[in-house]
Amino acid sequence: xxxxxxxxxxxxxxxxxxxxxxxxxxxxxxxxxxxxxxxxxxxxxxxxxxxxxxxxxxxxxxxxxxxxxxxxxxxxxxxxxxxxxxxxxxxxxxxxxxxxxxxxxxxxxxxxxxxxxxxxxxxxxxxxxxxxxxxxxxxxxxxxxxxxxxxxxxxxxxxxxxxxxxxxxxxxxxxxxxxxxxxx
Numbered sequence: 001x002x003x004x005x006x007x008x009x010x011x012x013x014x015x016x017x018x019x020x021x022x023x024x025x026x027x028x029x030x031x032x033x034x035x036x037x038x039x040x041x042x043x044x045x046x047x048x049x050x051x052x053x054x055x056x057x058x059x060x061x062x063x064x065x066x067x068x069x070x071x072x073x074x075x076x077x078x079x080x081x082x083x084x085x086x087x088x089x090x091x092x093x094x095x096x097x098x099x100x101x102x103x104x105x106x107x108x109x110x111x112x113x114x115x116x117x118x119x120x121x122x123x124x125x126x127x128x129x130x131x132x133x134x135x136x137x138x139x140x141x142x143x144x145x146x147x148x149x150x151x152x153x154x155x156x157x158x159x160x161x162x163x164x165x166x167x168x169x170x171x172x173x174x175x176x177x178x179x180x181x182x183x184x
Contacts, residue, residue, distance in 0.1 A: 004112065007115050053093065122158050
């Protein structure tokens, strides 16, 4: 099986943005799937890479982003997904995890060919990241129960686009295989 990495998108969120209250219920629903993926990836010695928005704070770095998110309005959504000491971290400023970040280089160094995506927001950052991964010839897996959305209709369309247009495997978090080949 190709070397896999778990990519955790934008879960370190202070929930202080315009769409935050629309996102929170879905983030709460996605949390068990995200934590299961984190647990399984760590147990399988799979690289876990957090790619997180800097929310326009250009002096921010990983520790500050974590602290800011934990100090936000929904600490209960952040605490279970805080990076451990082995996690890798990439700061992004736009929707795609690849746009002007060193992620592609990092994945090349790790010899990763398959990405499992989870996090926020399905119809925005996860969709654009899946597209950019696809055009870079990565195999893409999206755990549908481990991604949060703002708009449920757009999220459903985004998951369909990832499956149909990008040949992504869209499955449940408990179907993601980090060791032996399975549906995801």
